[in-house]
Amino acid sequence: MSPAAPERRRTEQDEVTDAIREAATVAPQRGGHPDRAYTPYRSTSLRAPSQPLVVAPASLLEQTAPVFGAKDVRPTDADLTVHSTGEPLGERIVVTGRVLDRDGRPVRHQLVEIWQANASGRYAHDGDRHPAPLDPHFTGGGRCLTDDEGRYRFVTIKPGAYPWRNHHNAWRPAHIHFSLFGTAFTQRLVTQMYFPGDQLFHLDPIFSSVTDEKAQQRLIATYDHDTTVAEWALGYQWDIVLDGPGATPPDPDEV
Amino acid sequence: MTLDPSPSQTVGPFFAFGLPFEGGGDLVPPGTAGAISLHGTVRDGAGAPVPDALLEFWQAGPDGRIPARAGSLARDGRSFTGFARVPTDRSGDYAVRTLRPGPIAGSAEAPHLAVTVFARGLLHHLFTRVYFPNHPEANAADPLLAALPEERAATLMAVPDGWFGGPGYRFDVRMQGPGETVFLDLVGGSS
Ligand SMILES: [Fe+3]
Numbered sequence: 001m002s003p004a005a006p007e008r009r010r011t012e013q014d015e016v017t018d019a020i021r022e023a024a025t026v027a028p029q030r031g032g033h034p035d036r037a038y039t040p041y042r043s044t045s046l047r048a049p050s051q052p053l054v055v056a057p058a059s060l061l062e063q064t065a066p067v068f069g070a071k072d073v074r075p076t077d078a079d080l081t082v083h084s085t086g087e088p089l090g091e092r093i094v095v096t097g098r099v100l101d102r103d104g105r106p107v108r109h110q111l112v113e114i115w116q117a118n119a120s121g122r123y124a125h126d127g128d129r130h131p132a133p134l135d136p137h138f139t140g141g142g143r144c145l146t147d148d149e150g151r152y153r154f155v156t157i158k159p160g161a162y163p164w165r166n167h168h169n170a171w172r173p174a175h176i177h178f179s180l181f182g183t184a185f186t187q188r189l190v191t192q193m194y195f196p197g198d199q200l201f202h203l204d205p206i207f208s209s210v211t212d213e214k215a216q217q218r219l220i221a222t223y224d225h226d227t228t229v230a231e232w233a234l235g236y237q238w239d240i241v242l243d244g245p246g247a248t249p250p251d252p253d254e255v
Numbered sequence: 256m257t258l259d260p261s262p263s264q265t266v267g268p269f270f271a272f273g274l275p276f277e278g279g280g281d282l283v284p285p286g287t288a289g290a291i292s293l294h295g296t297v298r299d300g301a302g303a304p305v306p307d308a309l310l311e312f313w314q315a316g317p318d319g320r321i322p323a324r325a326g327s328l329a330r331d332g333r334s335f336t337g338f339a340r341v342p343t344d345r346s347g348d349y350a351v352r353t354l355r356p357g358p359i360a361g362s363a364e365a366p367h368l369a370v371t372v373f374a375r376g377l378l379h380h381l382f383t384r385v386y387f388p389n390h391p392e393a394n395a396a397d398p399l400l401a402a403l404p405e406e407r408a409a410t411l412m413a414v415p416d417g418w419f420g421g422p423g424y425r426f427d428v429r430m431q432g433p434g435e436t437v438f439l440d441l442v443g444g445s446s
Contacts, residue, residue, distance in 0.1 A: 032262045034378035041265075043376025046300035047430050053381075053440035054407075056399045059364040061315060062382075062441055066338035069325025102258050111328075115273025123269040141273040143328075177267060179274060185313050185369050186441045190380060192264040209378050210262040218261050243260030245443055 012168040016040050017203060024211040031243050032215025040205035042166055058245055062185045068111040068145060078144035080114075080156040081137075088138035090119025090157035092233040095221065098150045099180060099240045101187065106150025107242060113143040113179040114154060121160030121174075130162050155233065161200060173200035173207055178240065186244035193238050194220045263379040268307050270373075271342060275309070278330040280341040282312075282353035285420065289317065292423040293385065293413065294350035297343050297372070300431030304347025308374035310428070312339040312351060312385075315366070319357035352420070355387055365393035365400065367411075372428060372438075381438040385426050386411050403437060410436045 019040040029035060036048035081088055095114075099107040117123045117140060120132035124139045138157060146152050159174050175192040182188070194207060201207050201216070210216050218241070227235025266274070283290050293312075297305040314337050315321045322337035330336075341349045356366040368385040386394055394400055400408045413424035429436050 031260045033260070034262060034264070036378050036381075038378060041376070041378065044378060046303075047305070047374055047376040048378075049381065049435055049438050050300070050431050051435050051438075053438050054399070054403065055440045055442055057443050058441040059367070059369070059384075060359050060362040061313065061321060061364070061367070062369050064313075064321050064323070066313060066327050066336060067323050067325050068327055071326055071331075072328035100258060102260060104258055113273055115270060117269075123272075125269040125271055127268055127271075139272055177264075177270065177273060179266075185371075186382075188311075188371055188380060189261060189263060190266050190373055191261055192267075206265060206378070209264075215259070215262050218259065219264070240261045241258045244441065 013170070013203060016167050016170070016205060020202065020205060020208040024208070026211075028212055029210070029215070032210055032212050032218065033243070034209035034211075038205065038209045041209055058184065058186050063245070065110075065181050065183055065185050065187070068181070069109070070145070072111065073143050073145050077142055078154050080140060080142045080154065083139055084137035086137040088118065088135050088157050090135075090138075092155070093158050094153065094155055094227055094229060094233050094235045095176065095193070095238060096151065096153040096227060096235070097221075097238040097240060099146050099152060099242065100150055101182060101242050106148070107146055107182050108148055108150055110146050110181045110183070111143060112146060112152040113141075114156070114176050115141045116156065116159040116176045117162055119157050119160050121162035132160070132162070158195070158234075166205060171200050171203070173198040173204050180240060180242060182242040182244070184245060187242040188244070189240070189242055191240070192219065195236070196220055196223055265375060265378050266309060266373040268375040270309060275340060275342045276328050280339050280349070280351040281330060282335065282337070282339050282351060284332045285352065287354070289354050290352055290421060291355055292350055292352055292418040292420060293368075293426055294348065294423065295425050295427040296347045297349065297374070297428040298347060298430065302432065304343070305374055305430065306343055306345045306347055308343045308347070308372060308428075310341055310343070310349055311371040311373075312353070312368045313337060314353065314368040315356040315359050317354045317357045319359045319366075321359065355389075358390070358393060363398055365390050365397040372430070374430070377430070381430075382441055383428070383436050383438050384411050385413050387413050387424070388415065399439075407437050410434060
């Protein structure tokens with residue numbers, strides 16, 4: 001009789017991973033957006049409305065959006081590596097892509113904002129308790145306006161993965177937070193961009209809150225060698241499609 | 256061609272150095288004639304204040320015109336851009352200083368502010384509206400308010416209260432539970 005192999009103790013991550021799998025088997029989500037009440041991401045339990053959303057036609061106001069212009073954004077805001085006197089540590093990257101509406105039309109001259117952790121996975125935020133080093137040369141916030149083709153472009157540092165307190169041994173895959181405006185208030189989007197091939201995707205309740213596999217793919221940037229700048233930075237492409245009823249942009253009286 | 260949308264993800268807990276900006280809650284400078292304070296508390300399903308929420312407001316001016324003016328982030332102290340963004344503080348409170356919106360020509364809706372709520376623990380932002388009690392007729396004719404039970408419609412109505420700088424209005428956001436704010440699924444478009 002051979003001795004029984006020591007049984008691997010079931011971890012809290014195992015429970016969460018099971019809950020993620022379980023949630024993925026329920027009805028597909030509209031537009032691929034996550035359900036606000038998503039058990040594996042524990043903080044949703046008190047923050048997701050319990051009443052159904054009230055369907056309402058967008059008002060004239062909601063069919064328009066704030067206008068941003070050259071005076072709102074400095075050209076250096078799009079390069080997160082030049083905000084200090086020295087160079088930040090980590091892998092320099094270029095992240096670029098187009099912002100489109102659901103009809104494939106470019107969202108022109110609209111604001112794109114990003115924020116992220118540094119290469120060590122630490123945010124320049126008082127609340128971040130991860131014992132990884134801050135980088136004195138990296139804050140991690142950037143903004144730019146899209147061009148005539150709806151294109152944005154940032155130069156930054158590849159963010160590190162970081163732990164969080166959702167459950168024991170919970171880690172977020174590397175990601176960059178994105179905030180976007182369309183031509184209508186209804187198109188507003190805040191999301192996260194991920195990097196291809198991350199081993200943490202399916203352990204992470206936030207990434208996995210998007211349960212449809214095709215929709216998950218829309219959150220992941222593509223490595224693009226043509227975007228890579230020789231002897232300087234690796235390049236990633238990530239296109240963003242804004243949901244919600246669009247609008248014909250109003251004639252701005254000042255842009 | 257219909258493209259599939261990019262899915263939403265939570266704003267997370269660490270947006271503070273990315274999104275809030277200097278003067279983000281000041282749609283008008285202090286001392287502006289007719290300025291009001293719009294303020295309140297964001298609470299979760301247990302009634303606890305939410306210290307890591309971010310609210311955005313979009314509105315017409317008192318003349319009912321929808322601004323189409325750059326400078327929402329770089330406030331010049333003169334232009335009314337119609338856009339505000341404020342994080343909640345440790346007590347879950349927020350405040351903006353603005354002007355009451357006037358009726359928009361051709362709009363079926365009573366004067367309102369469009370509001371977006373973001374927070375840690377909220378995987379997809381929420382839309383809501385702030386209406387003002389001093390447009391009783393327009394409010395009575397507003398298609399959304401009219402379609403809601405009275406106690407639900409009340410969650411969208413700013414409540415007059417004092418402010419050291421003049422008139423003030425309270426607008427609390429209850430994300431879940433008793434008195435839950437009416438959140439909107441905005442479709443198509445009215446004209
Ligand atoms: Fe993050």
